[in-house]
Amino acid sequence: MNEVHHRRASDQSPNVAIVTDAGCDTPRIERAHDAWTVVPASVILDGREIVDDGESSRELVVAAIEADATIIEPSTEAWATAFDRHQNAERVYSLHPAASLSDGIQRARAAAGDDPRIQVVESRAASIAVGLIGVLLARRIASGATVPQLDAYVSALAQHAHVFVVPDHFDPRANQRELTSRLLAGKPMMTLTDGRTGRSHRLRSRRATIAAIERYFDTHAPHEGNLHLAIGHADAAGAVDPFLDIIVRLRPEATVELVGRLGPSIVHGVGARCVGLAWVSSPTRS
CATH class of the missing domain: 3.40.50.10170 (Rossmann fold)
Structure with missing residues (x-):
């Protein structure tokens, strides 16, 4: 990376x-x-x-x-x-x-x-x-x-920007704390691409969340050109590194340009603490 x-x-x-x-x-x-x-x-x-x-x-x-x-x-x-x-x-x-x-x-x-x-x-x-x-x-x-x-x-x-957001199933406390577990239970992945909001099936575990990340990113992110990434989270700092590990494994040549947050509009749409990734590709390195 x-x-x-x-x-x-x-x-x-x-x-x-x-x-x-x-x-x-x-x-x-x-x-x-x-x-x-x-x-x-x-x-x-x-x-x-x-x-x-x-x-x-x-x-x-x-x-x-x-x-x-x-x-x-x-x-x-x-x-x-x-x-x-x-x-x-x-x-x-x-x-x-x-x-x-x-x-x-x-x-x-x-x-x-x-x-x-x-x-x-x-x-x-x-x-x-x-x-x-x-x-x-x-x-x-x-x-x-x-x-x-x-x-x-x-x-x-x-014209080539993508973003997707998943609930924070990376927090090991999620299965131990009743409130956190309840907030995360059954939350879908949310995508914001081509001017549309999309939602996946419900993600009920860390394993399901990782599979959804791998499937969506590997399907939609280009394999050629210069891939620029931004990662953000909403009160889920512990999810950033494991989330990024997945992306690095799939696209080791990509460049992380921004570590930001996920703001109220995204959090309200997901309904839980969450972590997300955005990317754009460019023909020449900036």
């Missing part, structure tokens, strides 16, 4: 900004680009609002697991405020999940209006897949690529 060394933007790099919402699931420490703005979201539970700024938060995970939790995405005004922060940028890339998975892209388009500098990019996936696109784009910006080159690059990445 390859390691990545992020580079800071050089003096020759164009003045380019990246804007995402908190649902890109990319904590600040992983955003290797100074001009990357995250628009906050929130979770409403029992009349209480919890702000989601994109950072890992056990409080957000616990709240989002509840069936009656409501995920509030950023407003059009919030997107407009974020874009206003980058008035001097030559290009602003606003990165989003597919319109069929989130209303955010429509609000961002409304906020962008007819500003030719703002390119609203629709990914075919969501969550850490969007964050992965941002990380790869940031590195391409730092390499000194021109705006036309960046436009083509981000468009290609957005």
Whole structure:
């Protein structure tokens, strides 16, 4: 498995900004680009609002697991405020999940209006897949690529993004603690690809979870080209290494570009603590 060394933007790099919402699931420490703005979201539970700024938060995970939790995405005004922060940028890339998975892209388009500098990019996936696109784009910006080159690059990445999420059956306490076991019992794998949400059969054990990971990843991830990976979890840090071991065995040449989180929208969809993987492939190494 390859390691990545992020580079800071050089003096020759164009003045380019990246804007995402908190649902890109990319904590600040992983955003290797100074001009990357995250628009906050929130979770409403029992009349209480919890702000989601994109950072890992056990409080957000616990709240989002509840069936009656409501995920509030950023407003059009919030997107407009974020874009206003980058008035001097030559290009602003606003990165989003597919319109069929989130209303955010429509609000961002409304906020962008007819500003030719703002390119609203629709990914075919969501969550850490969007964050992965941002990380790869940031590195391409730092390499000194021109705006036309960046436009083509981000468009290609957005069309080939995949993500899947499984319940955390890797925690050995899951069969010992009644609450954890109950939360995980019968939860399916969730996929977010081609603008659609899919679900597998119910996964009731670690063995079934590993088999589902192997089957889905080996079937859908390309065997050729440069495979870029992002892994994320929701209050399931202990699942990251065993999950990654499976992926390394199947694609040892792949590069892990991002270790992020899984945010409230994903947790609410799965209904449990979880771990997930996103990937994109590119014809040339960034």
